[in-house]
Amino acid sequence: MTNSQFVPDKPKTTTDQFEVERKQMVQTQLRDRRIQDQRVLAAMSKVPRHEFLDSWSQDLAYSDRPLPIDYQQTISQPYIVAYMTEAANIAPSDQVLEIGTGSGYQTAILGEIARQVYSVEIIPQLAKKARDTLTHLGYKNIEIKIGDGYEGWAEHAPYDAIIVTAAPKYIPHALIKQLKINSKMVIPVGTWHQDIVVLTKKENDIVIEKTIPVRFVPMTKKSCC
Ligand code: SAH
Numbered sequence: 001m002t003n004s005q006f007v008p009d010k011p012k013t014t015t016d017q018f019e020v021e022r023k024q025m026v027q028t029q030l031r032d033r034r035i036q037d038q039r040v041l042a043a044m045s046k047v048p049r050h051e052f053l054d055s056w057s058q059d060l061a062y063s064d065r066p067l068p069i070d071y072q073q074t075i076s077q078p079y080i081v082a083y084m085t086e087a088a089n090i091a092p093s094d095q096v097l098e099i100g101t102g103s104g105y106q107t108a109i110l111g112e113i114a115r116q117v118y119s120v121e122i123i124p125q126l127a128k129k130a131r132d133t134l135t136h137l138g139y140k141n142i143e144i145k146i147g148d149g150y151e152g153w154a155e156h157a158p159y160d161a162i163i164v165t166a167a168p169k170y171i172p173h174a175l176i177k178q179l180k181i182n183s184k185m186v187i188p189v190g191t192w193h194q195d196i197v198v199l200t201k202k203e204n205d206i207v208i209e210k211t212i213p214v215r216f217v218p219m220t221k222k223s224c225c
Pocket of ligand 1: 073074075076099100101102103104105106107120121122123126147148149150165166217218219220221
């Protein structure tokens, strides 16, 4: 007779180990690379990145790289998530728009910092899965819509910050329109060569700052849903 107590467990990273790895990630990948915003560091220390991945890739959750999720999409490298969130300059009272929900990891980071997050994802299955993950983790200030992010989410505009995590060739006009004056949009722009652009909307002007080179999945424009 087999006693189930003696059946060895499959070697799998435990929650405690994940926590240790997450702390190391914050120190070596973020603090040591000059991410300084305390709210961003606190959010990245808290959100369980492994919960946004399938079981086969969970052990890599805190490594210094992007990882594949379903439908040929990717969850961004932790440093890039922190960099973009810091650049967006988000206050606790802010209402934020995200384009490209993907796994929902960046969405959760925003949910830790902002009052309310609206996120748009074009692939329905990814939107549904991210919704489930975020509900399971207890987020109540996040809404996800299946739709084309080129159009933004006009219903809740204007936004205090916009973060885009898929790369268009040009900055979508609707997104600029939905941004508040003196607020920032952080967006990867380009095709083969992409840079993260930090756009600040002024009263009568737009200030564009090209920052670090990146490689995001392209922003697609098929009409969906
Ligand atoms: N922030 C995500 C990264 C996802 S990758 C994460 O942390 O996991 C980029 C995502 O943008 C993909 O899920 C892709 O389906 C989505 N996307 C691409 N074009 C889009 C569009 N026009 N509107 C909304 N989402 C789009």
